[in-house]
Amino acid sequence: MKDVIEGRVWVLGADVDTDQIISGKHLTIIDPNELKKHVFEIALPEFATEAREGDIIVADENFACGSSREHAPQAMRAIGVGAVVADSFARIFYRNAINLGIPTIEVRGVRKIFEKGDTARIEMRAGKITNLRTGAFVTFPPLPAHLLELLEVGGLVEKVRVELARRKAVAGAA
Amino acid sequence: MSASNGHGMTLAEKILARAGGLDHVVPGQIVEGNVDLAMMHEQGAQTVLPFHQMGAETVWDPDRVVIAIDHWVPASTEGAAILHRILRKFAAETHLPHFYDVGNHGICHQILAENGWVVPGDLAVGTDSHTNMLGAMGAVAAGIGPTEMAAVLALGQLWLKVPPTLHIRVRGRFGRGVTAKDLILRILGEVKTTGATYKAVEFSGPTIEALSMPERFTICNMTTEMGAKAGMVAPDEKTFDYLRPIAKHSMHPLRADADAAYERTIDIDVSDMPPMVACPYSPDNVRPLPEVVLEHVKVDQVFLGSCTNARIEDLREGAAMMKGNKVAPGVRFIVSPASTKIYQQCLEEGIIETFTKAGAVFTNSSCSACFGGNMGILAPDEVCASSSNRNFPGRMGAKEARIYLLSPAATVAAAIRGELTDPRDLM
Numbered sequence: 001m002k003d004v005i006e007g008r009v010w011v012l013g014a015d016v017d018t019d020q021i022i023s024g025k026h027l028t029i030i031d032p033n034e035l036k037k038h039v040f041e042i043a044l045p046e047f048a049t050e051a052r053e054g055d056i057i058v059a060d061e062n063f064a065c066g067s068s069r070e071h072a073p074q075a076m077r078a079i080g081v082g083a084v085v086a087d088s089f090a091r092i093f094y095r096n097a098i099n100l101g102i103p104t105i106e107v108r109g110v111r112k113i114f115e116k117g118d119t120a121r122i123e124m125r126a127g128k129i130t131n132l133r134t135g136a137f138v139t140f141p142p143l144p145a146h147l148l149e150l151l152e153v154g155g156l157v158e159k160v161r162v163e164l165a166r167r168k169a170v171a172g173a174a
Numbered sequence: 175m176s177a178s179n180g181h182g183m184t185l186a187e188k189i190l191a192r193a194g195g196l197d198h199v200v201p202g203q204i205v206e207g208n209v210d211l212a213m214m215h216e217q218g219a220q221t222v223l224p225f226h227q228m229g230a231e232t233v234w235d236p237d238r239v240v241i242a243i244d245h246w247v248p249a250s251t252e253g254a255a256i257l258h259r260i261l262r263k264f265a266a267e268t269h270l271p272h273f274y275d276v277g278n279h280g281i282c283h284q285i286l287a288e289n290g291w292v293v294p295g296d297l298a299v300g301t302d303s304h305t306n307m308l309g310a311m312g313a314v315a316a317g318i319g320p321t322e323m324a325a326v327l328a329l330g331q332l333w334l335k336v337p338p339t340l341h342i343r344v345r346g347r348f349g350r351g352v353t354a355k356d357l358i359l360r361i362l363g364e365v366k367t368t369g370a371t372y373k374a375v376e377f378s379g380p381t382i383e384a385l386s387m388p389e390r391f392t393i394c395n396m397t398t399e400m401g402a403k404a405g406m407v408a409p410d411e412k413t414f415d416y417l418r419p420i421a422k423h424s425m426h427p428l429r430a431d432a433d434a435a436y437e438r439t440i441d442i443d444v445s446d447m448p449p450m451v452a453c454p455y456s457p458d459n460v461r462p463l464p465e466v467v468l469e470h471v472k473v474d475q476v477f478l479g480s481c482t483n484a485r486i487e488d489l490r491e492g493a494a495m496m497k498g499n500k501v502a503p504g505v506r507f508i509v510s511p512a513s514t515k516i517y518q519q520c521l522e523e524g525i526i527e528t529f530t531k532a533g534a535v536f537t538n539s540s541c542s543a544c545f546g547g548n549m550g551i552l553a554p555d556e557v558c559a560s561s562s563n564r565n566f567p568g569r570m571g572a573k574e575a576r577i578y579l580l581s582p583a584a585t586v587a588a589a590i591r592g593e594l595t596d597p598r599d600l601m
Contacts (some may be wrong), residue, residue: 015367015456015566017564017566019546019564019566019567019568019569020566020567020568020573023546023547023568024545024546024547024548024568024569024570025546025547025551025571026547027216027217027245027545027547028216028246028251028253028254028256028257028547029253030219030220030257042567042568042573061368062367062368062371062401065367065368065401066303066564066566067302067303067545068217068301068302068303068305068317068318068319069217069319070217070220070319070320070321071220073319074220088368088371089371090371090401091371091372091401091403092303092317092318092319095318095319095322096319096321096322099319099321099322099325100321144204146204146333155321156224156321156322156324156325157224157227157228157321157324159325160228160230160324160325160328160329161227161228161229163329164228164229164230164328164329165229
C-alpha cells in the first residue's frame with residue numbers, strides 16, 4: 001500500500017448494492033479477469049471499458065450493500081482500482097475489499113466534493129482526501145493499526161500465509 | 175427511543191467475549207474469535223484458491239464446516255457445475271464430511287437451522303449475507319467473503335470488531351393476516367437500510383417471545399437488509415425445544431445483562447399494524463399494504479420462496495389460501511421450498527398438489543428466483559410480488575423490473591388476484 005494514492009475519480013450515488021456492481025447472472029464467473037468485464041454493469045455501464053489502473057471510486061452512503069459476493073471487490077482489484085472511498089460502506093464489502101488489499105476508506109461528506117473525472121489525492125496516514133482540481137478536502141481518522149497492517153502486507157492471504165509459516169516453524173522447532 | 179447507559183453486556187457482547195475467551199468486551203474492541211461453525215455455499219468455490227495460496231493444507235475442524243449448495247441446484251449452467259465440482263473436490267481433499275449435495279440440498283441457512291448446526295452462544299460465519307438468520311438461535315451469525323472464509327478454514331478464527339447493539343423491543347399481538355415478515359418490513363421502514371450498519375440487532379419483548387422459531391428466523395434473516403453484522407434473539411425454551419433433538423454441538427446459552435449498554439432502544443407495538451410491503455427499489459421503501467393496494471399494482475410473476483420465507487409453516491399457510499382458488503390468468507407463480515426436507519413435507523401434506531393444481535410451478539429447493547441468476551428471471555418493466563428479502567434494481571433480472579416484498583400470505587394473495595392484495599380479503 002502506498003501512503004499517498006492519486007487517481008482519476010469515478011462517482012457513484014447512495015445505496016449502490018452489490019447486484020448493481022456484479023449482477024446475479026454473473027456469479028458463476030470466478031476468474032477476476034472475466035469478472036472485470038461486468039463490473040458496475042447496472043450502476044455505471046461505461047466503467048468496465050473506460051476505467052484504467054489506479055482509478056479511484058468515490059461513492060455516497062451505504063456503498064456495496066446487499067450480498068456478500070466477493071466478486072465485486074475482486075473485479076475492482078482486477079481492474080487495478082487504486083482505492084474505494086465512500087461516505088459509508090456496507091460491512092461485508094468493507095471487509096472483503098480490505099482483505100483483498102484494496103485501500104478502502106470511509107469518510108463522511110467525501111462524495112459531494114468530487115465530480116466524475118476529478119483527480120483525488122489520498123494520504124492514508126495523514127487521513128486526508130483532496131480534490132486536486134478544486135482544492136476541497138475532507139479528513140478522516142487513519143485506519144486502525146490492524147487494518148493498515150493488512151493493507152501493508154497486501155491483504156489477508158499474505159497475512160495468513162506468514163502466520164501459518166510461523167506456526168509450522170514453531171511446530172518444527174519443538 | 176431511548177439510550178441505555180448501563181455497564182452490563184448485550185447478548186452480542188456476551189457471545190463475542192466467549193468466542194474470544196474474554197470476561198468482558200466493549201463496542202469497538204477487536205476480538206480474535208474462535209469460530210463454532212463455518213458454512214459455505216457456491217461462493218465457497220472462491221475460497222479454495224486463497225486457501226491454497228495461504229499455504230494451508232488442512233481445515234481446522236472438519237466437524238464444524240458445512241457446505242450447502244443452493245443458488246444453482248441442480249446446476250443450471252456450466253459455470254455453476256464447475257463451482258459445484260470445485261467444492262466437491264475440495265471437500266474430498268480436505269476431508270469435509272458435511273456436504274449437502276443435490277438430493278439432500280436446501281438453502282444454506284435452512285440447512286444449518288433444521289440440522290442443528292448453530293446453537294446458543296455460537297459464533298457462526300457463512301459465505302452468504304443472510305447468515306444473520308441463525309442469530310435466532312441466540313448466536314452471533316455473520317456473513318463473510320470467501321477470502322476471509324479461507325482464513326477461517328485455515329485458522330478457525332477471525333477478527334471481529336465488537337459492534338454496538340441496537341435493541342428492538344416489540345409488544346402487542348399481531349392482528350389477523352399480519353406476520354413476522356410484516357414486522358421486520360415495518361422495522362426496516364423505520365431503521366432503513368443503513369440504520370444498523372456494523373451493528374448487532376437484539377430483538378426482545380413479549381411479541382418476540384411469542385414468535386415460533388421459524389418466525390424468529392424470518393426477522394433475524396432481514397437484519398441483513400438493515401446493514402447489521404448480526405441479528406439475534408436470546409435463547410429460551412422454544413430455542414431449546416427446537417434444538418434439543420438436533421443440536422450438533424453443546425449449547426452455551428447466554429442472555430444480555432439486565433443493565434446492558436445498548437446504543438439505542440426502539441420500542442414497537444404491533445397491535446394495530448396492517449400487513450406491510452417494501453416497494454421498489456429498496457427493502458426500506460416500506461408502506462402499509464392496504465394503501466398500496468389502492469393503486470392496483472398488477473403483477474406478472476409471484477415468488478413464494480427464499481431463506482426469508484419458504485419454510486413449511488409459510489407454505490402451509492400459502493396452500494391453505496390457495497385451496498379452492500386459481501393462479502390469476504397471465505400470472506406466473508413460482509413456489510420453491512427452503513429445503514428438500516420441506517419439499518418432502520409438502521409432498522406428504524398435499525401442498526405440492528394444491529399449488530400445482532392451482533396453476534403454480536412448484537420447484538425443487540433452491541434460492542430460485544430470489545437472486546436473478548438461476549430461474550424466474552424478470553424481463554424489463556415486469557412486476558413481481560415476492561416473499562424474499564431484496565428488491566434492489568436488477569435483483570431478479572432486468573434492472574427496470576419492479577419487486578414488491580411481502581409476507582407469504584400477501585404473496586399468495588397477489589397470485590390469486592393478479593395484483594397486490596390485502597391477504598385479509600382472502601381469509
